[in-house]
Amino acid sequence: GESVGLHLPTLSVQEGDNSIINCAYSNSASDYFIWYKQESGKGPQFIIDIRSNMDKRQGQRVTVLLNKTVKHLSLQIAATQPGDSAVYFCAERNSGYSTLTFGKGTMLLVSP
Amino acid sequence: DTEVTQTPKHLVMGMTNKKSLKCEQHMGHRAMYWYKQKAKKPPELMFVYSYEKLSINESVPSRFSPECPNSSLLNLHLHALQPEDSALYLCASSQGLGAPEQYFGPGTRLTVT
Numbered sequence: 001g002e003s004v005g006l007h008l009p010t011l012s013v014q015e016g017d018n019s020i021i022n023c024a025y026s027n028s029a030s031d032y033f034i035w036y037k038q039e040s041g042k043g044p045q046f047i048i049d050i051r052s053n054m055d056k057r058q059g060q061r062v063t064v065l066l067n068k069t070v071k072h073l074s075l076q077i078a079a080t081q082p083g084d085s086a087v088y089f090c091a092e093r094n095s096g097y098s099t100l101t102f103g104k105g106t107m108l109l110v111s112p
Numbered sequence: 113d114t115e116v117t118q119t120p121k122h123l124v125m126g127m128t129n130k131k132s133l134k135c136e137q138h139m140g141h142r143a144m145y146w147y148k149q150k151a152k153k154p155p156e157l158m159f160v161y162s163y164e165k166l167s168i169n170e171s172v173p174s175r176f177s178p179e180c181p182n183s184s185l186l187n188l189h190l191h192a193l194q195p196e197d198s199a200l201y202l203c204a205s206s207q208g209l210g211a212p213e214q215y216f217g218p219g220t221r222l223t224v225t
Binding site: 032034041042043044045046049089093098099100101102103104105 | 116152153154155156157160168202204209210212213214215216217218219
């Protein structure tokens with residue numbers, strides 16, 4: 001079936017660097033793409049979402065880019081901090097089904 | 113209050129036991145969800161409730177039985193589970209069915225022996 005996937009299972013960066021986490025998707029019927037952050041021992045936490053008719057959306061220190069041509073989603077984190085260390089999941093919402101399908105996740109490790 | 117609470121935090125049960133997981137939210141959200149998450153894997157949807165009615169059952173075995181007593185509470189009743197059911201069980205809520213922003217609880221870590 002169709003699924004959301006990620007290119008990199010683990011990303012290690014230095015504090016202060018910019019981080020980019022990537023995600024590939026295959027379901028053209030998805031109308032929303034979302035990024036969640038899951039810290040150890042906690043449930044996932046919503047970070048930012050983007051509608052399928054947009055290509056960029058900015059939040060506080062985060063930017064999500066959507067390239068529908070190549071079905072690619074990315075999360076950019078500016079000035080990465082140790083508190084950003086977590087597993088990041090992309091998710092997509094099927095416009096007809098109203099549920100979220102999560103991708104495989106990327107572990108972000110930030111060293112001081 | 114933007115918190116979803118889950119009890120218990122940890123649960124160990126035998127294959128013949130009956131236990132229940134509980135979830136509560138006071139954000140006025142009308143949609144509530146149960147997810148199962150295995151180690152190093154993404155959450156997998158199990159059930160969705162919308163306005164206290166079961167809206168989606170993702171072909172979950174009958175040994176898992178959800179219940180929504182009121183708009184703030186969601187239970188998951190467990191009976192005759194298998195060791196492979198050991199996982200983190202996450203509850204989430206959202207303003208409405210299908211809202212991209214879901215609020216997750218910390219989960220119940222379940223071990224079936």
